[in-house]
Amino acid sequence: xxxxxxxxxxxxxxxxxxxxxxxxxxxxxxxxxxxxxxxxxxxxxxxxxxxxxxxxxxxxxxxxxxxxxxxxxxxxxxxxxxxxxxxxxxxxxxxxxxxxxxxxxxx
Numbered sequence: 039x040x041x042x043x044x045x046x047x048x049x050x051x052x053x054x055x056x057x058x059x060x061x062x063x064x065x066x067x068x069x070x071x072x073x074x075x076x077x078x079x080x081x082x083x084x085x086x087x088x089x090x091x092x093x094x095x096x097x098x099x100x101x102x103x104x105x106x107x108x109x110x111x112x113x114x115x116x117x118x119x120x121x122x123x124x125x126x127x128x129x130x131x132x133x134x135x136x137x138x139x140x141x142x143x144x145x
Contacts, residue, residue: 057083097141104141108134 059067071082074092085092108131115127122128 101138101141104134104138108138 067083068079071079074082074085076082076085076092082092084090111127111130111134115122118127
């Protein structure tokens with residue numbers, strides 16, 4: 039596995055590279071770029087090719103939603119008198135925490 043680098047800050051880029059793609063490849067690339075934290079497709083392609091860290095906006099949204107669900111599970115546990123005879127609340131919280139951890143490593 040390769041180590042992701044942080045992208046450099048201020049660099050003057052004056053070189054161009056032309057790449058041939060099918061319509062499907064171009065659409066896929068544009069969708070991936072839009073789902074990331076890259077400002078545009080060029081930045082997304084450059085960051086990916088140079089092995090810089092590219093974070094997914096979808097991942098951030100998913101993590102926030104999982105955290106929200108964890109809060110709701112905790113609320114249900116507290117409202118239920120802190121009783122968890124089958125261990126369902128605790129198991130659910132552990133699964134949510136593991137999913138957040140997995141997504142956090144991917145971003």
